[in-house]
Amino acid sequence: MITSLLIANRGEIACRIIRTARAMGIRTIAVYSDADAQAMHVREADEAVHIGPSPARESYLVGEKIIAAAKRSGAEAIHPGYGFLSENAEFAQAVIDSGLVWVGPKASSITAMGLKDAAKKLMADAGVPVTPGYMGENQDPAFLAEQAAKIGYPVLIKAVAGGGGKGMRKVDAAADFADALASCQREAAASFGNDHVLIEKYILTPRHIEVQVFGDTHGNVVHLFERDCSLQRRHQKVIEEAPAPGMNEATRAELCAAAVRAAKAVDYVGAGTIEFIADASEGLRADRIWFMEMNTRLQVEHPVTEEITGVDLVEWQLRVASGEPIPLTQEELAINGWALEARLYAEDPARGFLPSIGMLELFQLPEHLGRVDTGVYEGAEVSPFYDPMIAKLIAHGEDREEARELLQEMLEDSAIWPVKTNSAFLIAALDHPDFVAGAVDTGLIGRDGDSLTAEPMPSEQALTNAATAMVPRSEHAGFRLNASEVRSAPFLLDGKRVDVRLHGPGAEKPAPAMLIAERGAVWQLTPWRAAGGAGGTASDGTILSPMPGKIIAVDVAAGETVSKGQKLLTLEAMKMEHSLIAPFDGIVAELNAVAGAQVEVEALLVKIEKEKA
Known part of the structure; x- marks a missing residue:
């Protein structure tokens, strides 16, 4: 068994890996950038190694620094988590070549599944159903337009090296194809250094169904059933669940068998996910579910599979990387109940999902109600350098409705401030009639986004x-x-x-x-009792501090004539700026405010007197 493990990642996934490794008696080593010096994963690991500046391209994405950190700390193995270098075949091979254990699939498997067109060809040869489309080498725009016409509109243009929704365009008519292709190729080249695309039939009522697979070095491959990840925003998953609503046993058997064939086709070792797209216009049917791509790593949504199977997937990863066989046979695996996961992001849905950063002065999550995977804590800073996901809330119930209600309760009992989160958006999504009915397709948020992102107000x-x-x-x-x-x-x-x-x-x-x-x-x-935007209008012209804070700007001088509504000073309190304004026309008779000074609540800051006639 591996005795020491370096986690080449950060945030909640690093903390989640540390939790299992510690339970197995494995020494853990974290890596961190400047921005993450006080991060939770650094605090929880047995040891931590600094690997560079805050930008990921100068730290978490520099494989040489991570391997050097592993060598320096005496780590025996490297776990990549997800994101960053987790699906980088060159990094995987470099880890192996350096004499370290790579907790992941073979580099050849990552390469085989890394390009969407090559992967689809490989899957078709293995008897895995693939979406109708064109995956050839000819990238001439006129030729690609001909292929799109043969497939039939609408079509989807996808970067062969794509991921995360980048380099992807839906085209509804032939007249729009040329512009969409050019745009897709530019984005693909900028994001992946490869502008080649493939074209697929666009599914009008699409559902995103994926199967968790697991292989070992002894030739065993099993599946751990399916997940439904259809609730998405701009191709990014929002809420995931297992099993998939409406999945009958016959369709499940065919789908999971196809996933196992896919994994065996690339001699897969470790945790992986085979992603399928389903045409759900007539329900889930095996003849309308097609291979989309394979993620050669642990998935963000892996906890829902763990909850319904009772399996710790990270433990399995570490055991298989140590040379052990998969702990359970296919016959020993079964579905128990239902699980849902919500991704809690530091972002403001009412303002276009803009990321929200700053200190988490209040950070309370209901761990007594369900599973909470997080990489932050109260008092931690949400950094602008990395993905804004700050936690995953996972609920497990005997059936889907019980799990849905529990997840909603978990979100409702969360309290985070002053950083904005998407919690209210997630609650609204869970309340959506189509989601309640289990009739979700990938376009739901796009259609009903306005109602889901309305700014919440207290009762x-x-x-x-x-x-x-x-x-x-x-x-x-x-x-x-x-x-x-x-x-x-x-x-x-x-x-x-x-x-x-x-x-x-x-x-x-x-x-x-x-x-x-x-x-x-x-x-x-x-x-609203002192003055202006932060304190209201004082009828006698006395401007008091509405709360303890720091004066960051004074805009008037004693004796100055001011007009009603004119800004007098700015107070910073509880991480927010508050402008205090004149309640009426008058003269600054008294000024006690000094920029940079700390003031207490009800402190007299300014006195405005009306001019004598």
């Missing part, structure tokens, strides 16, 4: 509860404990004004700000 009750708790008793003059009277008061919700109905006597002391966590989203609520 009226949550706003009322938070606002009432924040306001001091002195501001509830005339209220009785059980009185029915209510009044409306202005607040700022993440920088936007909201009017909230207040109930009851309020708090003993004012709260400068409060976080509201509901249905997976978090908002900051601030009293």
Whole structure:
């Protein structure tokens, strides 16, 4: 058995590999860039080696640095995780040539499946059904246009060396083919250094079904059943599940047998995934499911397979890399229940899924409800240098509905701030009628994205509860404990004004700000009582600090004449900037604000007086 392992990756997958290796008594070595010096995987490993600057191309993608780190640390083996160098045949061979154990498939297998056109030819020869299309060497645009016409529109142009949705274009009509081809080739050349393409029949009701396979060095290959990864955004998976909804036993048997033939055709060793595309217009049928590609590594979504089979795939990888046979036979593997996984990203769906970076001042995930795989912690920084996935939430139930409801509960109980996440988007996707019915195809998010990405707002009750708790008793003059009277008061919700109905006597002391966590989203609520955009309008011209913070800019001077709405200063508090503005026309009678100074809540910052007539 391997005794020491270097993980050539970062984030949640590095932490997940460390967890299994530790349980097996294997010493673990992490590698890290400048940006990851305090990362979770560095903290959890037995040892960590610095490999370079923050950009991946200068650290995690430099195979020589990783092999040198393994040698320096005395590691016996290297596990590549997924992404980065995990499907790089040259790196795999370099690891082997250096005398280290490579926890992955043979370099020849990676090469055989690395180019989509060659892989499809190989699969067709092995009796694996492939999508109708053209995979030849002739890349003349006119010839490719002729092939597209023969296949019949719509067609899909795909870079032969592609992946991750890059170098891929759907073409609906012959008139659009030339422009789409040129665009696809440019993107393929820029992303992969190879502009060759293939053309496939575009499936109008496509479902993405994949089969987990596993091989060893003793000639054994098994499958661990299928996963459905049809819920996608721009070819990127969002929610995955196992098994696939609507899969009957006869179709499953044919599909999984084809996956095993595919793995055997390339003498596959270790964990791999055979990806298929299904025409689900008439349900899942074996004669309408075709090979798409093979991922020669562990997949992001591998936990759902682990949950329904009870198998630790990383343990299997380490045992097989150590020369052991696969621990279970095909007959010993069975499906138990249902599992779903949601990918939690640091991004803002309401703003085009823009990545969100910064410190995770609040990071709470419901590990008591299900499985949580993450590579960050409360207080960690979300870096701009790497993939924005910060966690995977995995739910297992006796059936699909139980697993779906549990995953939704896990997302609703998550609380992350001030970094934005896609949690509310994931909840909306799980609630979508088609997803509930198990009738998902890869175009669902593209069709209904607007409804799924609407910016969430807290419920009226949550706003009322938070606002009432924040306001001091002195501001509830005339209220009785059980009185029915209510009044409306202005607040700022993440920088936007909201009017909230207040109930009851309020708090003993004012709260400068409060976080509201509901249905997976978090908002900051601030009293609108000092001045302007962050503090409201003070009727007497007294501008108080709405919360503890740092003054980062002062835009006026004592004695200066100001106009209503003019910015007076900017306060940075809780990682957000708040502009305080003049409540009316007047003169700056008093100025206590100094740029760079820290201030407490309710500190007098500016006093505006109206000009005397």
